Amino acid sequence: MLRNLKQYVFAPALALAATATTLVVAAAPADAAVVSVRVKGQLAARTGAANWFGQTRIVRNKQKVTVTCKVSGQYLRGNVRRTAQWDRTALGDFISHAYVSGNPKLPICAPPAPPAPPAAVPAGPTGTMTNEQFLAASIPAAQQSQRDTKVPTSVTLAQAILESGWGRSSLSANDNNFFGMKCFNNVPGSYAAGCKAYSTQECDAQGTCTTTVATFRTYRASVDSFRDHGSNLKSLARYAAAFNYTNNPNQFIAEVHKGGYATDPQYTTKVIALMTKYNLYQYDVAG
Structure with missing residues (x-):
């Protein structure tokens, strides 16, 4: 199993620094669930639904994680199942559902809000300025x-x-x-x-x-x-x-x-x- 984990998720670090970056807790969308699950095998939580996204933290074997919704991403063969589902956690990052024990029903994550347009900047001076x-x-x-x-x-x-x-x-x-x-x-x-x-x-x-x-x-x-x-x-x-x-x-x-x-x-x-x-x-x- 450990071999599969290395192959499909990440090459584990020798040690996780005690001063790892703390994530900002993101509010769950209105239609999200709040479900506690446990993972089977150590894996990386990431900023997106694929192993090529940046790693945010290490989730330990049997660690309890709160998840809120699901998205479709990279297909992985994990310690529990083969799936393209990734679960969004309460901290806003993602873990592969292939390593999640049990199979809770999660809603699909709402798409992210589009970025706000930049504020209009006058191209040169106007007659209404100080x-x-x-x-x-x-x-x-x-x-x-x-x-x-x-x-x-x-x-x-x-x-x-x-x-x-x-x-x-x-x-x-x-x-x-x-x-x-x-x-x-x-x-x-x-x-x-x-x-x-x-x-x-x-x-x-x-x-x-x-x-x-x-x-x-x-x-x-x-x-x-x-x-x-x-x-x-x-x-x-x-x-x-x-x-x-x-x-x-x-x-x-x-x-x-x-x-x-x-x-x-x-x-x-x-x-x-x-x-x-x-x-x-x-x-x-x-x-």
């Missing part, structure tokens, strides 16, 4: 932009904060445009979904600002705005000088400003102030 949430949601998109285009993450984050008012401007909250990206000749470009007119402030060299109407890009998703921002800086010749300073975010934004990104004469100062205040430099991707 400042902290906005920053956390923007970091992955800004870092990916740096990997793709070399635009420093700190610059992208500071510009997004400044241009969108932490995501709360109408342009960003309604149309996912976090950088004030405009349409030219009503052409939205490669990443935008369309164009929409918004009121905006334009300033002259002396700092005098007036309200006007301009056409801005709209995006299906906020991450598209981040992609478009990096691509725009990388592809336009007027920003080329900035890419001599990809490891110097302060000078990078100064060159972008000189290239005509914004008409506000204080634009560089405002972006650098945000990078400094929130230590956005810490998010720059090394390399």
Whole structure:
């Protein structure tokens, strides 16, 4: 019999450590029985109904075990019978019915509940976030932009904060445009979904600002705005000088400003102030 046990169940360990893992008791399903049985021969309890599942503990010969329901699994020839039935114990693991003395009537185990779907995670920032949430949601998109285009993450984050008012401007909250990206000749470009007119402030060299109407890009998703921002800086010749300073975010934004990104004469100062205040430099991707 011992030879059969070795062949069909497991190669027994020389000794079972006194500190074996304790199982968490699982509640029996509503239609389960609660039956005490004894096993004939030493065997392993497992996480599933087959010998290839992980071993949870050793059940000793003549040990009493509480079982609750049955499943169909690996066919085994044991010390009591040949069967494909496995019994689920009150601890949630399984023993082969081929080693169970007696033959109590057990209900079929209920199938496991499907896993809960993962919580929805916004793909980028939205217009309903706190400042902290906005920053956390923007970091992955800004870092990916740096990997793709070399635009420093700190610059992208500071510009997004400044241009969108932490995501709360109408342009960003309604149309996912976090950088004030405009349409030219009503052409939205490669990443935008369309164009929409918004009121905006334009300033002259002396700092005098007036309200006007301009056409801005709209995006299906906020991450598209981040992609478009990096691509725009990388592809336009007027920003080329900035890419001599990809490891110097302060000078990078100064060159972008000189290239005509914004008409506000204080634009560089405002972006650098945000990078400094929130230590956005810490998010720059090394390399």
